[in-house]
Amino acid sequence: xxxxxxxxxxxxxxxxxxxxxxxxxxxxxxxxxxxxxxxxxxxxxxxxxxxxxxxxxxxxxxxxxxxxxxxxxxxxxxxxxxxxxxxxxxxxxxxxxxxxxxxxxxxxxxxxxxxxxxxxxxxxxxxxxxxxxxxxxxxxxxxxxxxxxxxxxxxxxxxxxxxxxxxxxxxxxxxxxxxxxxxxxxxxxxxxxxxxxxxxxxxxxxxxxxxxxxxxxxxxxxxxxxxxxxxxxxxxxxxxxxxxxxxxxxxxxxxxxxxxxxxxxxxxxxx
Ligand SMILES: Cc1cc2nc3c(=O)[nH]c(=O)nc-3n(C[C@H](O)[C@H](O)[C@H](O)COP(=O)(O)OP(=O)(O)OC[C@H]3O[C@@H](n4cnc5c(N)ncnc54)[C@H](O)[C@@H]3O)c2cc1C
Ligand code: FES
Numbered sequence: 001x002x003x004x005x006x007x008x009x010x011x012x013x014x015x016x017x018x019x020x021x022x023x024x025x026x027x028x029x030x031x032x033x034x035x036x037x038x039x040x041x042x043x044x045x046x047x048x049x050x051x052x053x054x055x056x057x058x059x060x061x062x063x064x065x066x067x068x069x070x071x072x073x074x075x076x077x078x079x080x081x082x083x084x085x086x087x088x089x090x091x092x093x094x095x096x097x098x099x100x101x102x103x104x105x106x107x108x109x110x111x112x113x114x115x116x117x118x119x120x121x122x123x124x125x126x127x128x129x130x131x132x133x134x135x136x137x138x139x140x141x142x143x144x145x146x147x148x149x150x151x152x153x154x155x156x157x158x159x160x161x162x163x164x165x166x167x168x169x170x171x172x173x174x175x176x177x178x179x180x181x182x183x184x185x186x187x188x189x190x191x192x193x194x195x196x197x198x199x200x201x202x203x204x205x206x207x208x209x210x211x212x213x214x215x216x217x218x219x220x221x222x223x224x225x226x227x228x229x230x231x232x233x234x235x236x237x238x239x240x241x242x243x244x245x246x247x248x249x250x251x252x253x254x255x256x257x258x259x260x261x262x263x264x265x266x267x268x269x270x271x
Contacts, residue, residue: 006027006029006030006092006093006094007090007091007092008025008026008027008030008068008090008091008092008093009025009026009088009089009090010023010024010025010085010086010087010088010089010090010091011024011025011026011067011087012024012087013083013085013086013087016071016150016153016154017149017150019073019074019075019083020071020072020073020074020117020150021071021072021074021082021083022060022069022070022071023069023070023072023082023085023091024067024068024069025067025068025069025070025091025093026066026067026068027066027067027068027093028065028066030062030068030093030095030096031062031063031064031066031067031068032062032066033096034059034062034068034095034096034124035096035100035101035128036059036100036101036103036121036124036125036127036128037058037059037098037099037100037101037121037124037125037221037223037261037262038058038059038095038096038097038098038099038100039056039057039058039059039095039096039097039098039121039231039261040056040057040059040068040070040093040094040095040096040097041054041055041056041093041094041095041097041228041230041231041232042054042055042056042057042070042078042082042091042092042093043091043092043093044077044078044079044081044082044091045078045081046077046081050077051076051077051078053229053230054092054094054231055078055079055082056097056225056228056231056257057070057071057072057120058070058071058120058121058200058223058261059095059096059121059124060120060121060123060124061123061124061127062124068093070120071117071119071120071123071154072117072120073116073117094231094232097231097232097257098231098256098257098258098260098261098262099258099259099260099261099262100262101121101125101198101221101223101262102221102262103128103129103132103134104134104136104196105134106134107134107135107136107137108136108137108194108195108196109136109137109138109140109189109190109193109194109195109196110129110136110138110139110140110195110196110198111140111142111185111189111195111196111197111198112125112126112139112140112141112142112197112198112199113142113144113181113182113185113197113198113199113201113205113209114141114142114143114144114181114199114200114201115143115144115145115181115200115201115202115205115206116144116145116146116150116201116202117201118199118200118201118202118205118206118223118225119143119145119151119154119200119201120200121200121223122141122198122200123154123157123158125198126139126141126158126161126164127161130161130162130163130164138165139163139164139165140164140165140167140188140189141158141164141165141166141167142167142168142169142181142184142185142188143155143158143166143167143168143169143181144168144169144170144171144180144181144182144201144205145168145169145170145171146170146171146172147170147171147172147174148170148174148175149174150170151168151170151175151176152175155168155175167184167188168181169181169183169184180205180208181201181205182205182208182209182212185209185212191216194218195213195216195218195219196218196219196221197209197213197218197219197220197221198220198221198222198223199220199221199222199223199265200222200223203224203225206222206224206265207270209222209265210222210265210266210268210270211270213265214265214266219264220264220265220266221262221263221264221265222262222263222265222268223260223261223262223263224240224256224260224261224262224263224268225256225261226238226239226240226256228256228257230257231257232257232258233255233257233258236255238255238256238257239253239254239255239256240253240254240255240256240268240269241253241254241268241269241271242254242267242268242269243266243267243268243269243270244269245266245267246264246266246267254267254268
């Protein structure tokens, strides 16, 4: 798929918490081609031209009227710059990039597990699943966050889609289950059933989700994050070790920007 480099206008900048923002951009050419799990590279350089390199962000939502959203936490220079954007500002984006989630063509049980900012691409996935022609048997969404304020807006957004169940876990117990999001799976999924699992979040969380699925022979797709310099398969900086199985079995290393960011969990060497 051809990626497009585009000057996009900021339409809204919502503050979800002090350091989490959701930017809505007018990017019709990218929104039209986007699929859940794909990402964009955003130029986030300040007046000093820093950081030099574009920053990768999952597509949080893309609408038919040309709007594209990214949801991010401010953790450094680039994201601090983006957090200060105002309506009318222009940002340069490249996208949509990478391979997204594969949606099931047959009705099945769907389980979505997100942690922290990993929840960003899963909202778009849930929306697409609900609007596809396939009516799934059940869609259960498990969201993990540090504290209630980080997850409240997204929890409501997921619930607002209708047709799915949302359960949350927080590190401090301020809402939902007090503990790890993965702890919710055992009690809330029919263990005898067959689930298609989708996950994005911190590496240890996805590793635990993958291992849970391997033990039950459930299909699992994970969206991975690495540091990325180019996002377009030119620098080879986003390499991870592959398991030597699955579609890319001939490659010892996989490149997250091109072969992913979404992988079948069995294709990844979980180290
Ligand atoms: C495919 C992909 C999709 C992503 N989607 C999102 C998203 O939807 N929302 C979101 O908030 N973030 C997302 N990220 C992470 C995001 O790209 C980084 O937060 C951003 O690049 C940080 O830029 P910065 O200049 O603010 O921070 P920097 O100054 O570059 O880094 C600040 C600190 O954070 C660390 N850091 C930077 N990036 C990462 C990373 N990917 N993983 C772990 N540590 C990191 C650095 O090592 C450094 O210590 C995604 C990353 C990838 C690869
Ligand atoms: S980020 Fe450059 S090759 Fe993947």
